[in-house]
Amino acid sequence: MTLKTKTALVTGAAGFIGSHLVDSLLERRVKVIGVDNLSAGKEAFLTEAMLNDRFEFHKLDLLKDDLTELLEGVDVVYHLAANPDVRSGSLDTRPHFDQNILATYLLLESCRKASLSKFVFASTSTVYGEVDVMPTPEDYGPLLPISIYGASKLACEAMVSAYSNQYQMHSVIFRFANVVGPRSTHNVLHDFIRKLRDEPKELEILGAEPGTSKSYIHVSDTVNGILMGSEKSQGLVDVYNIGSRDWTFVKDIANIVVDKMSLKGVGFHWTGGVNGGGWVGDVRKMLLSTKKLEKLGWAPELTSSEAVELATMDILSE
Ligand SMILES: NC(=O)c1ccc[n+]([C@@H]2O[C@H](COP(=O)([O-])OP(=O)(O)OC[C@H]3O[C@@H](n4cnc5c(N)ncnc54)[C@H](O)[C@@H]3O)[C@@H](O)[C@H]2O)c1
Numbered sequence: 001m002t003l004k005t006k007t008a009l010v011t012g013a014a015g016f017i018g019s020h021l022v023d024s025l026l027e028r029r030v031k032v033i034g035v036d037n038l039s040a041g042k043e044a045f046l047t048e049a050m051l052n053d054r055f056e057f058h059k060l061d062l063l064k065d066d067l068t069e070l071l072e073g074v075d076v077v078y079h080l081a082a083n084p085d086v087r088s089g090s091l092d093t094r095p096h097f098d099q100n101i102l103a104t105y106l107l108l109e110s111c112r113k114a115s116l117s118k119f120v121f122a123s124t125s126t127v128y129g130e131v132d133v134m135p136t137p138e139d140y141g142p143l144l145p146i147s148i149y150g151a152s153k154l155a156c157e158a159m160v161s162a163y164s165n166q167y168q169m170h171s172v173i174f175r176f177a178n179v180v181g182p183r184s185t186h187n188v189l190h191d192f193i194r195k196l197r198d199e200p201k202e203l204e205i206l207g208a209e210p211g212t213s214k215s216y217i218h219v220s221d222t223v224n225g226i227l228m229g230s231e232k233s234q235g236l237v238d239v240y241n242i243g244s245r246d247w248t249f250v251k252d253i254a255n256i257v258v259d260k261m262s263l264k265g266v267g268f269h270w271t272g273g274v275n276g277g278g279w280v281g282d283v284r285k286m287l288l289s290t291k292k293l294e295k296l297g298w299a300p301e302l303t304s305s306e307a308v309e310l311a312t313m314d315i316l317s318e
Pocket of ligand 1: 011015017039041122175178180
């Protein structure tokens with residue numbers, strides 16, 4: 001797909017999804033300005049991008065540095081910088097407020113001053129909370145997140161919508177399912193692999209058998225969805241889900257990891273778990289309707305299990 005975008009600024013550019021987005025934008029001959037404070041991201045993820053003349057990287061912190069000047073001449077901002085750790089929010093609530101809500105507010109202020117025309121925001125399926133409609137469409141409501149992380153992202157969505165309406169800035173909000181693939185640094189696959197490397201005969205799993213059931217999407221499908229949706233969206237504020245069309249249970253993920261690690265006779269030890277989920281704030285079931293984005297021509301190439309399998313092999317080969 002050829003993009004209309006000439007110059008893009010990506011926040012969270014050195015992160016898992018951000019670095020893949022940078023690579024895909026560069027492949028499509030877009031000039032890319034990457035911003036990251038490297039709190040979680042790694043410069044190593046940008047090794048290839050750094051060799052490209054159309055890429056420049058700025059180590060900046062959205063909470064401390066003003067991006068207004070950097071935004072001059074930028075057509076689109078892809079805002080992916082965040083604290084994405086859902087689980088940590090119940091232990092310490094402040095980081096999600098600062099790194100998600102406050103950082104997004106400060107960035108939107110810079111965008112307003114720079115009269116930016118398009119803002120793309122990385123949101124999450126956790127804004128839906130526990131739902132009674134599945135696959136869940138974008139217009140489902142009321143949105144009642146059960147995690148501080150989900151709440152912080154919903155607050156960001158609200159601000160993005162208000163800034164769009166008040167300052168004529170077109171915006172596109174993507175609600176991702178669980179994204180997996182190369183350069184991920186923390187998720188259930190990393191947890192299981194680490195535990196099984198320590199103890200190859202028994203795997204401790206949070207929750208009750210068979211565990212939560214959620215949609216997993218490969219990062220390649222995710223980035224294709226972001227590019228397709230942000231290029232083709234027409235509304236002032238458009239919201240799109242990005243997920244695979246099916247889900248997988250935690251037990252299936254455990255079986256895939258055990259299989260890919262070529263382990264035999266592993267016992268699963270289900271433990272802890274809160275309200276049928278793994279931890280406080282963990283949604284039990286998540287499956288997103290992706291019909292809206294599919295109408296624009298996007299479709300996930302991998303199922304949840306295929307994405308998990310591929311991602312597991314990637315982690316094991318690192
Ligand atoms: N990975 C998933 O499954 C998933 C699911 C739903 C939504 N998301 C959202 O997608 C986006 C990307 O997630 P990810 O998994 O790639 O996370 P990540 O942690 O790999 O990337 C986030 C990046 O933001 C940077 N960052 C954080 N705070 C910053 C600040 N104040 N200033 C500058 N840079 C800062 C970090 O260094 C990191 O490189 C996030 O907004 C996340 O909430 C991710």
